[in-house]
Amino acid sequence: MDELVHITIVDREGEEHDLNVPEDLGLNLMEVMKASDLPVEGTCGGIALCASCHCYILSDHQLSEPSDDEEDMLDQIATVEDNSRLGCQIKVNEEINNIVVELAPEN
Numbered sequence: 001m002d003e004l005v006h007i008t009i010v011d012r013e014g015e016e017h018d019l020n021v022p023e024d025l026g027l028n029l030m031e032v033m034k035a036s037d038l039p040v041e042g043t044c045g046g047i048a049l050c051a052s053c054h055c056y057i058l059s060d061h062q063l064s065e066p067s068d069d070e071e072d073m074l075d076q077i078a079t080v081e082d083n084s085r086l087g088c089q090i091k092v093n094e095e096i097n098n099i100v101v102e103l104a105p106e107n
Contacts, residue, residue: 010102029087046088053087
């Protein structure tokens with residue numbers, strides 16, 4: 001049986017969406033949000049160029065450091081916080097099991 005990764009996404013209205021995503025699909029958080037009909041465009045296709053998947057990491061997960069491209073995009077966002085990340089840069093795997101993220105306000 002495929003391992004499931006539990007993800008909680010808080011939308012812009014404060015509603016929690018509890019999702020269980022198979023780890024072996026190779027998805028990132030932006031793709032999971034889009035597939036769950038959350039208001040994420042992902043117009044850049046997941047290459048850290050549009051910031052439509054900007055989110056805040058609410059749980060205490062130790063994620064890998066943002067790439068230079070992700071840092072450059074985050075630097076251009078007015079609503080950036082210390083816990084800001086781009087969902088397209090976070091792979092769904094066992095390391096993010098039980099992660100809680102909140103969609104950032106639209107820019």
